[in-house]
Amino acid sequence: xxxxVRVHNLGVTEDGYGAGVGQSLEQPFGHLDPGTLFSWIFxxxxxxxxxxxxxxxxxxDRFSREFTRNIGAEIMGRNKFGPQRGPWQDEDWQxxxxxxxPFHTPVFVLTHHPRPSFALSDTTFHFRDGSPAEVLAExxxxxxxxxxxxxxxxxxxxxxxxxxxxxxxxxxxxPITAGNGERLWERPEELTDRFHLERVPSPSGxxxxxxxxx
Amino acid sequence: xxxxVRVHNLGVTEDGYGAGVGQSLEQPFGHLDPGTLFSWIFxxxxxxxxxxxxxxxxxxDRFSREFTRNIGAEIMGRNKFGPQRGPWQDEDWQxxxxxxxPFHTPVFVLTHHPRPSFALSDTTFHFRDGSPAEVLAExxxxxxxxxxxxxxxxxxxxxxxxxxxxxxxxxxxxPITAGNGERLWERPEELTDRFHLERVPSPSGxxxxxxxxx
Numbered sequence: 001x002x003x004x005v006r007v008h009n010l011g012v013t014e015d016g017y018g019a020g021v022g023q024s025l026e027q028p029f030g031h032l033d034p035g036t037l038f039s040w041i042f043x044x045x046x047x048x049x050x051x052x053x054x055x056x057x058x059x060x061d062r063f064s065r066e067f068t069r070n071i072g073a074e075i076m077g078r079n080k081f082g083p084q085r086g087p088w089q090d091e092d093w094q095x096x097x098x099x100x101x102p103f104h105t106p107v108f109v110l111t112h113h114p115r116p117s118f119a120l121s122d123t124t125f126h127f128r129d130g131s132p133a134e135v136l137a138e139x140x141x142x143x144x145x146x147x148x149x150x151x152x153x154x155x156x157x158x159x160x161x162x163x164x165x166x167x168x169x170x171x172x173x174x175p176i177t178a179g180n181g182e183r184l185w186e187r188p189e190e191l192t193d194r195f196h197l198e199r200v201p202s203p204s205g206x207x208x209x210x211x212x213x214x
Numbered sequence: 215x216x217x218x219v220r221v222h223n224l225g226v227t228e229d230g231y232g233a234g235v236g237q238s239l240e241q242p243f244g245h246l247d248p249g250t251l252f253s254w255i256f257x258x259x260x261x262x263x264x265x266x267x268x269x270x271x272x273x274x275d276r277f278s279r280e281f282t283r284n285i286g287a288e289i290m291g292r293n294k295f296g297p298q299r300g301p302w303q304d305e306d307w308q309x310x311x312x313x314x315x316p317f318h319t320p321v322f323v324l325t326h327h328p329r330p331s332f333a334l335s336d337t338t339f340h341f342r343d344g345s346p347a348e349v350l351a352e353x354x355x356x357x358x359x360x361x362x363x364x365x366x367x368x369x370x371x372x373x374x375x376x377x378x379x380x381x382x383x384x385x386x387x388x389p390i391t392a393g394n395g396e397r398l399w400e401r402p403e404e405l406t407d408r409f410h411l412e413r414v415p416s417p418s419g420x421x422x423x424x425x426x427x428x
Contacts, residue, residue, distance in 0.1 A: 057426030212271030
């Protein structure tokens with residue numbers, strides 16, 4: 001099967017926001033509470049942050065599992081990597097995820113302010129100031145036949161959508177509103193000229209939206 | 215994560231049958247038409263029998279994908295392996311799947327009539343006359359840390375359920391009835407003393423039932 005470019009477990013509000021305003025070290029999602037936005041994923045057996053055995057294996061977990069299945073590289077925006085903006089004041093910051101990041105593959109961070117690559121356990125972070133298509137070409141090569149995950153945040157996913165580089169997109173819509181912040185869409189139907197769309201309501205209260213290329 | 219014992223994409227009728235009566239070389243599922251029982255899976259992008267690009271990537275495909283994710287071995291019944299019953303008349307029969315079986319792992323075939331192991335491409339078939347627990351122990355070792363799939367048919371899955379060896383079970387219920395044949399259950403609720411159950415209706419018309427240990 002041809003290499004796919006995939007988005008998984010992207011959490012947005014009913015009004016289409018994936019992050020609030022005022023993102024900071026203390027509030028990575030701004031005024032939006034990630035505990036609410038991602039409440040569906042924490043109980044699942046395959047949540048990558050899970051540190052104890054057990055967890056649910058129902059519908060939500062089927063989506064949670066996809067995060068790692070056949071993924072060989074991730075591309076993320078600089079705002080997902082950290083709360084800093086502009087030139088690096090120092091290079092001490094190594095991401096939010098501690099010594100054992102949940103990626104286990106090469107990760108390409110899009111930024112106008114490159115810095116040297118470094119590795120934490122089996123994740124290697126590279127910093128690239130290139131177009132989505134250029135960085136995707138490098139990530140595909142690094143993924144060695146496996147798929148590439150576009151990890152977010154919302155601005156990065158918009159860039160890749162606008163460049164028509166996404167093959168498959170999974171968005172979990174939580175029954176909350178944000179009012180302002182970083183917006184993925186006004187309505188999911190904005191994408192249906194290019195993508196099939198299926199809506200799957202979950203017992204947890206989120207609605208999973210599945211998009212794939214027409 | 216601990217090794218799991220998983221069942222995926224098991225097709226049954228509304229009245230709980232996974233195969234009809236009169237299984238033969240010409241009718242592997244007896245009077246039940248597998249084209250109807252598995253109509254939901256053939257259009258999916260990740261159906262293991264797919265030979266052309268494309269395919270759907272909606273809800274049904276999310277279940278289809280699980281067939282290969284993190285699987286290191288399969289256990290199947292002899293009636294899944296072939297239409298013969300009783301002692302082998304010869305050992306020419308090498309399964310239904312041609313030179314490139316869709317398993318790509320060791321496969322343990324439960325039979326009272328052992329024969330030598332053989333390999334087809336990257337699938338190796340072993341024949342074992344042991345209890346479910348004994349054969350599972352061997353399959354777990356062969357899976358090298360990955361999970362073990364119990365591949366069916368219905369009688370084999372019943373044996374493993376009765377021995378309480380299944381961790382997770384996915385059944386796709388088609389809106390047809392069979393009347394007689396090989397029956398998985400009278401009602402899915404028979405399993406809810408030991409398993410959580412979620413029902414997920416699909417646009418294709420099947421209802422996916424997800425069971426996992428309480």
